[in-house]
Amino acid sequence: MHIAVLTFDGFNELDSFIAASILNRQRPKGWKAFITSPTKTVTSMNGVTVEAERGLEFAAQADAVIIGSGTKTRDIARDDAVLSQLRRMDPARQLIGAQCSGTLLLSRTGLLGDRPACTDLTTKPWVIEAGVCVLDQPFFADGNIATAGGCLASQYLAAWVLLRGGGEEDARAALHYVAPVGQKEEYVERALGSVQPYLPSPAVGAKRAA
Amino acid sequence: MHIAVLTFDGFNELDSFIAASILNRQRPKGWKAFITSPTKTVTSMNGVTVEAERGLEFAAQADAVIIGSGTKTRDIARDDAVLSQLRRMDPARQLIGAQCSGTLLLSRTGLLGDRPACTDLTTKPWVIEAGVCVLDQPFFADGNIATAGGCLASQYLAAWVLLRGGGEEDARAALHYVAPVGQKEEYVERALGSVQPYLPSPAVGAKRAA
Numbered sequence: 499m500h501i502a503v504l505t506f507d508g509f510n511e512l513d514s515f516i517a518a519s520i521l522n523r524q525r526p527k528g529w530k531a532f533i534t535s536p537t538k539t540v541t542s543m544n545g546v547t548v549e550a551e552r553g554l555e556f557a558a559q560a561d562a563v564i565i566g567s568g569t570k571t572r573d574i575a576r577d578d579a580v581l582s583q584l585r586r587m588d589p590a591r592q593l594i595g596a597q598c599s600g601t602l603l604l605s606r607t608g609l610l611g612d613r614p615a616c617t618d619l620t621t622k623p624w625v626i627e628a629g630v631c632v633l634d635q636p637f638f639a640d641g642n643i644a645t646a647g648g649c650l651a652s653q654y655l656a657a658w659v660l661l662r663g664g665g666e667e668d669a670r671a672a673l674h675y676v677a678p679v680g681q682k683e684e685y686v687e688r689a690l691g692s693v694q695p696y697l698p699s700p701a702v703g704a705k706r707a708a
Numbered sequence: 709m710h711i712a713v714l715t716f717d718g719f720n721e722l723d724s725f726i727a728a729s730i731l732n733r734q735r736p737k738g739w740k741a742f743i744t745s746p747t748k749t750v751t752s753m754n755g756v757t758v759e760a761e762r763g764l765e766f767a768a769q770a771d772a773v774i775i776g777s778g779t780k781t782r783d784i785a786r787d788d789a790v791l792s793q794l795r796r797m798d799p800a801r802q803l804i805g806a807q808c809s810g811t812l813l814l815s816r817t818g819l820l821g822d823r824p825a826c827t828d829l830t831t832k833p834w835v836i837e838a839g840v841c842v843l844d845q846p847f848f849a850d851g852n853i854a855t856a857g858g859c860l861a862s863q864y865l866a867a868w869v870l871l872r873g874g875g876e877e878d879a880r881a882a883l884h885y886v887a888p889v890g891q892k893e894e895y896v897e898r899a900l901g902s903v904q905p906y907l908p909s910p911a912v913g914a915k916r917a918a
Binding site for chain 2: 510511512513516518519520522525530531533539544545547548551602617618619634635636638646647648649650651653654667673676677678679680681682685688692706
């Protein structure tokens with residue numbers, strides 16, 4: 499599994515790096531999450547400059563995509579060059595997840611369809627304005643499209659990709675590793691409990707997305 | 709409050725960015741957490757290159773320091789140039805926290821003293837070898853020195869700095885913002901519950917570290 503973690507100027511560090519770092523626990527199994535950006539470097543909402551590992555064209559090539567969040571998403575959601583790249587994503591062959599304001603961007607691609615979605619409290623009015631029913635919960639998925647709300651819910655997007663692209667053992671191992679010492683079971687169970695109700699039925703789940 | 713988030717080559721993205729990002733929620737109040745490194749750029753354990761915002765000399769100047777973690781900490785803990793910078797830190801005027809393998813580095817500075825400490829499961833044998841009693845819990849603090857174990861326990865280091873340098877209202881606001889939608893109270897209470905037993909008594913707490 500190669501995963502594009504879409505990271506734009508003004509990005510929220512939690513949203514991009516929690517997902518990427520948890521998914522990269524699977525690197526010994528050949529997985530790799532890549533910071534994926536339209537420019538060679540991007541600077542976070544708090545002024546941290548990061549080098550992109552992949553360009554935006556990778557969004558249509560990866561096995562899974564996580565659309566990160568940031569303070570400039572409303573502008574990016576009006577950028578035709580970005581949107582035309584993102585509209586080449588295909589949930590028939592890719593897992594696509596969006597985090598916080600990433601949900602706004604996902605809704606603009608048209609790929610969200612009439613699904614309800616999760617987002618953060620700041621972005622919520624804009625996502626509602628875009629015609630989406632916003633859920634008061636951290637995570638929701640329907641088929642190969644998932645959304646999460648609240649920075650630390652990026653754990654759950656990562657868990658969803660691990661469950662869908664790998665299996666429960668992979669998800670448990672990665673979540674257990676990153677969880678606080680002494681609270682590991684609690685963290686693993688809460689993450690799985692937030693995500694598992696939205697997995698496809700076993701017969702459908704057996705068809706891997708990628 | 710200016711906070712140095714010590715970030716070395718091979719760093720764990722979760723450990724540096726969760727703490728920095730939560731602390732930067734206080735930027736409207738004049739706080740700023742800075743990615744602080746011995747070189748102009750550092751590359752994470754997963755290959756992400758980040759530009760440093762401050763050099764290592766900032767570790768002795770900041771109001772608070774968080775020593776991040778990474779895959780090269782055992783080598784860094786033998787680097788006299790790094791250690792001599794870190795030995796200029798002073799818990800009499802700074803809050804000093806260490807995350808996961810950062811605890812090993814903290815123990816080498818001599819500043820940990822005979823305190824027990826938290827670290828991750830991988831680093832644990834090396835910290836024990838360094839003569840430290842390792843606790844099976846996510847967070848511990850004694851006076852102005854704190855340690856945390858397990859990547860996501862970096863929330864608790866951030867909460868500790870917010871509680872000590874700001875107050876409970878600041879800590880609650882930052883933790884509430886970053887927590888998953890629908891689970892915010894649970895996250896805030898667990899973080900405060902993990903940290904508050906290790907705050908100084910109110911009379912001592914009134915003396916701000918910085």
